[in-house]
Amino acid sequence: MPNVKLHVNGKVIEQVVKDNANLVVLAGIKQLPELKYGCGMGRCTKCACKIINGSEDLGEANWKEKKMLGEKVDEGFRLACQMIITSDIEISQEETVAIKKRKEQQVK
Secondary structure, three states: OOEEEEEEOOEEEEEEOOOOEOHHHHHHOOOOOOOOOOOOOOOOOOOEEEEEEOHHHOOOOOHHHHHHHHHHHHHOEEEHHHOOEOOOEEEEOOOHHHHHHHHHHHHO
């Protein structure tokens, strides 16, 4: 079973999850309550995270991630609600505020 290492709010949380897990679903049922998330559908970017280790085992970013994150996908950012976890992964949500501000600036 995959091990998830989450960097958030200055802490590192480690959790073993089932194969093919979706982290936002786990957060919603309080099995990973530290994960920041919102809509769960790829629209709000609140669950955006930077992949530190383990990106090679993730599928390619989908169209929602590419649309919402833009060039940030090339910098290693993904939406947790759109990822399926099949192996160990290390992610950070320490930089998500910058993504949200960038998105709001584009709307103006």
